[in-house]
Amino acid sequence: MFDIGRKLGGMSAVLEGRKPLWDRPVYRSLHKGIRAAGQGWVPAKSFMGDTARSYSSHPIYRSDMYGGLSKLWGASFLPFTAEDLADWPISGPELAPYYDKLLSRIRVTGADDALSGYFGGTAYNERALDRPEVFRRLEQAINARSGETSFIAGNPRLAVANSGPDGCTYCGHCFYGCYNRSIYSADMTIGALEAEGKLRYVPGKRMLRFKRLASGRVEIDWEEPESAGSKRGTDVFDRIYVAAGCIESTRIVSASLGVATFPIRENPMYQVPIVYTGGVRAEDFGRHIALINVLAGRLPGAGIERYAHIQIYPINVYLWNHALSKAFGSTGLRLSGLAQRTAGKHVYMMLFYLHGDYSKDSSLTFGDGGERLSFVYRDGTQEQMRLLVDGFAQALKGTGFHVLRHFVEPLAPGGSYHYGGTMPMGRSGLIRDSGCSVTDGIYVTDSAVFPSIPAQNHSFTIMANAYRVAERSLAL
Ligand SMILES: Cc1cc2nc3c(=O)[nH]c(=O)nc-3n(C[C@H](O)[C@H](O)[C@H](O)COP(=O)(O)OP(=O)(O)OC[C@H]3O[C@@H](n4cnc5c(N)ncnc54)[C@H](O)[C@@H]3O)c2cc1C
Numbered sequence: 001m002f003d004i005g006r007k008l009g010g011m012s013a014v015l016e017g018r019k020p021l022w023d024r025p026v027y028r029s030l031h032k033g034i035r036a037a038g039q040g041w042v043p044a045k046s047f048m049g050d051t052a053r054s055y056s057s058h059p060i061y062r063s064d065m066y067g068g069l070s071k072l073w074g075a076s077f078l079p080f081t082a083e084d085l086a087d088w089p090i091s092g093p094e095l096a097p098y099y100d101k102l103l104s105r106i107r108v109t110g111a112d113d114a115l116s117g118y119f120g121g122t123a124y125n126e127r128a129l130d131r132p133e134v135f136r137r138l139e140q141a142i143n144a145r146s147g148e149t150s151f152i153a154g155n156p157r158l159a160v161a162n163s164g165p166d167g168c169t170y171c172g173h174c175f176y177g178c179y180n181r182s183i184y185s186a187d188m189t190i191g192a193l194e195a196e197g198k199l200r201y202v203p204g205k206r207m208l209r210f211k212r213l214a215s216g217r218v219e220i221d222w223e224e225p226e227s228a229g230s231k232r233g234t235d236v237f238d239r240i241y242v243a244a245g246c247i248e249s250t251r252i253v254s255a256s257l258g259v260a261t262f263p264i265r266e267n268p269m270y271q272v273p274i275v276y277t278g279g280v281r282a283e284d285f286g287r288h289i290a291l292i293n294v295l296a297g298r299l300p301g302a303g304i305e306r307y308a309h310i311q312i313y314p315i316n317v318y319l320w321n322h323a324l325s326k327a328f329g330s331t332g333l334r335l336s337g338l339a340q341r342t343a344g345k346h347v348y349m350m351l352f353y354l355h356g357d358y359s360k361d362s363s364l365t366f367g368d369g370g371e372r373l374s375f376v377y378r379d380g381t382q383e384q385m386r387l388l389v390d391g392f393a394q395a396l397k398g399t400g401f402h403v404l405r406h407f408v409e410p411l412a413p414g415g416s417y418h419y420g421g422t423m424p425m426g427r428s429g430l431i432r433d434s435g436c437s438v439t440d441g442i443y444v445t446d447s448a449v450f451p452s453i454p455a456q457n458h459s460f461t462i463m464a465n466a467y468r469v470a471e472r473s474l475a476l
């Protein structure tokens, strides 16, 4: 496996391989390190001070880290439903065994709840994580009226260990990166496969382009950007699997086949705060996980065309990061601490996602000037989001939970991390069919091949589809 991914430095290097018990000194040193890294209170999607690269023309997340974007992710791990796959050349039953195979390697928390009927009851293998009582109340409030509102809610399905030495300690620092390696990241599986002798990991090598040889084998050009003189070379293989993340995989195909422009889709996404005016016990927040605490969805119907997805976090990123720190500088930082101790227990952050069909005419172009990426939203996307957020506010009326929906427009976040569809399988002319091959022996296996971009998180399906493509192609 060639990988350009660099190992993380900063705090993560200090903590790498250490499994300290959670105690005050560790907590204090972690805090000190985070602040020394100059990140402010709640860093912008970083991992212990190391940030992912983003494009200048559009702030889209891409990764050059060992473990990829799973070093930054929120660990929400949901399968696609049969309905999500309706416009794909593969069916739910074809993908289901690969979701199951992944569950034999990745620990996922969940519970039998109102979401099970929609996402399937078995897509988790660990008991749900504990959460402050207020989130159980919120889940109940949503489900109490789901027959009339079409909103459903339940426990998050999180790729987080909940038992054993790696089990979550509820320290609440997830947004910096987990000190205890409780949050799954892909480098864990790469390391395990290496240890089992099933994979040879070759770090520091960046794949540039591929070429199919007359012999039927595949030649790839690579570079080692960190080596003296930025070494370049070629190697020949029977098959290759391009899985460099949607943007980079598309760049490799562009460089190899001379195609300049590709379509692309993303999930329109908005941040909206929610306030609870009922009683909250402070000790409930003494130990908590800062990833999703309530997962909700809006089933299609009554004006909402496709399943829409809602993630609710106890971490008030909006107040701490966007408003206070940015507006008031170092005073804002201190206010942020205050907000954490007080408002943080009553103000939560929600992320709303729409189906990728709401981005249209969006494109990714490669040329001499580098990459150009534009996301254009469909007419009415904002209206669809407003309908969703207003509907959610309405569904919670009289429950003590107040959706601050007037913030919807200005709070659209500045970055995208759910995108794909540059070479939809079976549709693009580039990826021939559901086997995801560009030509014999050359396969693309990340979200670049997704024919559509459903609203829920993609990683489980990226991995399941890659597993399917690899297994199928190796059997040929
Ligand atoms: C802040 C944030 C939160 C997220 N939360 C969630 C979530 O809760 N749930 C979810 O499902 N998804 C989430 N995502 C999205 C998810 O992380 C990505 O969809 C997923 O990681 C994409 O996986 P990938 O393997 O296709 O690409 P990547 O994770 O980008 O991995 C690509 C790998 O290829 C390597 N590479 C790149 N270029 C080359 C090259 N030319 N040659 C060799 N190697 C190369 C990189 O080093 C990297 O390791 C989140 C993303 C972000 C940024």
Ligand code: SF4
Residues within 6 Å of the ligand: 160, 167, 168, 169, 170, 171, 172, 173, 174, 175, 177, 178, 179, 180, 181, 182, 183, 288, 289, 290
């Ligand atoms: S709360 Fe978050 S950072 Fe802390 S151990 Fe659990 S998953 Fe890791």
